[in-house]
Amino acid sequence: MHNIQDVPQPAPADNASPSSVTSVNPEFGSAEEQPLLSVAGLSKYYGDRAGCLNVSFDLYPGEIIGIVGESGSGKSTLLNCISGRLSPTYGTVTYQQQSKERCDIHAAPEHLRRMLMRTEWGYVHQNPRDGLRNNVSAGANIGERLMGVGMRHYGNIRSKASSWLERVEIMQERMDDLPRTFSGGMQQRLQIARNLVSNPRLIFMDEPTGGLDVSVQARLLDLLRELVADMGLAVVIVTHDLAVARILAHRLMVMKGGVVVESGLTDQVLDDPHHEYTQLLVSSILQV
Amino acid sequence: MNVMIDVQKVSKNFILHNQNGTTISVFNNLSLQVHAGECIALYGQSGAGKSTLLRSLYANYKPTAGAIAIRHGENMIDIVSAPPRKILEVRKHTVGYVSQFLQVIPRVSALNIVAEARKELTGNTEEALEKARTLLHRLNIPERLWNLAPATFSGGEQQRVNIARGFAVDYPVLLLDEPTASLDAINRQIVVDLIHEAKAKGTAVVGIFHDDEVREAVADRVIDMQSMENAA
Numbered sequence: 001m002h003n004i005q006d007v008p009q010p011a012p013a014d015n016a017s018p019s020s021v022t023s024v025n026p027e028f029g030s031a032e033e034q035p036l037l038s039v040a041g042l043s044k045y046y047g048d049r050a051g052c053l054n055v056s057f058d059l060y061p062g063e064i065i066g067i068v069g070e071s072g073s074g075k076s077t078l079l080n081c082i083s084g085r086l087s088p089t090y091g092t093v094t095y096q097q098q099s100k101e102r103c104d105i106h107a108a109p110e111h112l113r114r115m116l117m118r119t120e121w122g123y124v125h126q127n128p129r130d131g132l133r134n135n136v137s138a139g140a141n142i143g144e145r146l147m148g149v150g151m152r153h154y155g156n157i158r159s160k161a162s163s164w165l166e167r168v169e170i171m172q173e174r175m176d177d178l179p180r181t182f183s184g185g186m187q188q189r190l191q192i193a194r195n196l197v198s199n200p201r202l203i204f205m206d207e208p209t210g211g212l213d214v215s216v217q218a219r220l221l222d223l224l225r226e227l228v229a230d231m232g233l234a235v236v237i238v239t240h241d242l243a244v245a246r247i248l249a250h251r252l253m254v255m256k257g258g259v260v261v262e263s264g265l266t267d268q269v270l271d272d273p274h275h276e277y278t279q280l281l282v283s284s285i286l287q288v
Numbered sequence: 289m290n291v292m293i294d295v296q297k298v299s300k301n302f303i304l305h306n307q308n309g310t311t312i313s314v315f316n317n318l319s320l321q322v323h324a325g326e327c328i329a330l331y332g333q334s335g336a337g338k339s340t341l342l343r344s345l346y347a348n349y350k351p352t353a354g355a356i357a358i359r360h361g362e363n364m365i366d367i368v369s370a371p372p373r374k375i376l377e378v379r380k381h382t383v384g385y386v387s388q389f390l391q392v393i394p395r396v397s398a399l400n401i402v403a404e405a406r407k408e409l410t411g412n413t414e415e416a417l418e419k420a421r422t423l424l425h426r427l428n429i430p431e432r433l434w435n436l437a438p439a440t441f442s443g444g445e446q447q448r449v450n451i452a453r454g455f456a457v458d459y460p461v462l463l464l465d466e467p468t469a470s471l472d473a474i475n476r477q478i479v480v481d482l483i484h485e486a487k488a489k490g491t492a493v494v495g496i497f498h499d500d501e502v503r504e505a506v507a508d509r510v511i512d513m514q515s516m517e518n519a520a
Contacts, residue, residue: 264372
């Protein structure tokens with residue numbers, strides 16, 4: 001007889017309308033939760049060649065999905081299509097906005113897509129120079145997103161920027177320095193702060209630890225893990241590093257030749273791979 | 289007594305595609321029920337499939353056929369067919385797993401490793417840390433090590449951190465893969481006590497115990513994996 005009452009029950013949703021009759025939900029979690037992002041039948045052709053082919057998945061709030069595969073497997077094409085940076089040839093990407101309104105990302109007007117990109121979404125590039133403004137200070141890089149969401153008070157913006165620098169472990173006296181005077185690891189942490197400052201709900205990451213040496217990678221991974229958990233972010237992360245995927249992702253999609261060949265719970269895919277290609281990937285990891 | 293784990297005709301094969309498609313059949317048509325407050329010991333030589341079964345109960349391995357229903361709150365959830373999100377929810381609330389070796393994450397301290405699952409479950413950081421301290425203390429991990437990442441700890445210390453981590457949440461189902469393998473007699477006895485306390489609270493325990501003394505002390509039933517294979 002287990003003490004089931006010791007297990008905390010989820011607090012009732014405060015936005016539940018009074019008309020909705022309290023349904024008896026025997027589940028612990030919120031099974032009724034709507035996906036944040038729904039990808040359906042997504043294909044992208046470059047001429048005759050498919051970059052990615054017929055990819056479908058749902059991403060729920062707070063969920064982290066890893067896309068793994070070798071170079072040329074279609075990971076980045078898929079990420080670009082999902083994040084609205086590239087138009088797919090077929091298929092839809094539906095996003096549920098904070099306002100609960102659902103929108104088809106590729107059918108939506110450009111201004112809505114841009115608004116989402118600087119408010120509810122973030123995009124962390126492999127190369128931090130692609131995601132930073134290199135000719136303005138570190139503080140201004142963080143402040144820009146805040147001004148994008150309507151903050152105008154210089155003092156508030158500056159103090160928020162400074163607290164975010166601290167959160168990503170950058171000394172505050174570097175706030176007025178240009179990003180190019182930072183090391184690669186610092187630039188990457190700055191890019192992350194710039195993306196997270198506006199309290200986004202969904203972050204896309206393209207090989208965030210790619211160009212960094214291992215000790216810097218470990219620090220960044222640990223930081224990402226903490227921030228993502230604290231903020232309850234949903235993340236789509238592309239990586240070829242299975243160790244990174246294991247630490248960060250809840251579930252994985254393995255891609256080869258533009259096709260998702262295997263998907264599932266991260267540790268299940270990595271410890272009990274079923275597809276030939278996944279078995280090859282996992283067995284190719286060098287042991288230290 | 290409530291059935292906590294209901295294994296229904298489960299089979300597991302591994303197909304090694306890159307090694308000439310060799311198929312390894314580990315077990316066939318295995319059925320097993322574990323009740324609340326009961327401890328089952330999996331027994332058999334190395335290679336008999338003990339760890340494979342234990343990992344299947346945690347959904348770390350995916351059986352080839354059959355169902356594994358776990359009591360999650362009021363429902364029985366089949367973790368063979370459940371989507372990843374559901375499995376993570378079952379693991380968070382219901383099923384704990386102590387692996388043979390601690391998987392360390394760079395830079396995360398022993399104290400935080402132990403407290404993490406409880407913190408995530410209850411949302412109460414301070415209480416989770418307090419529970420972690422109590423367990424580390426009980427398992428004789430010197431206090432000066434608590435704030436260090438366990439990568440440099442001895443094998444026995446890492447294992448005790450791993451055990452503390454598994455017992456930090458009062459899981460209704462607990463899976464133990466050789467929890468006492470590299471422990472001395474004193475710490476072995478502490479683990480035996482922890483298992484007894486969990487059983488008294490109604491936890492269903494499934495474990496692999498190489499140490500005969502430990503197995504005899506905690507197990508209510510012993511499942512011989514060799515006979516399972518033959519029974520198929």
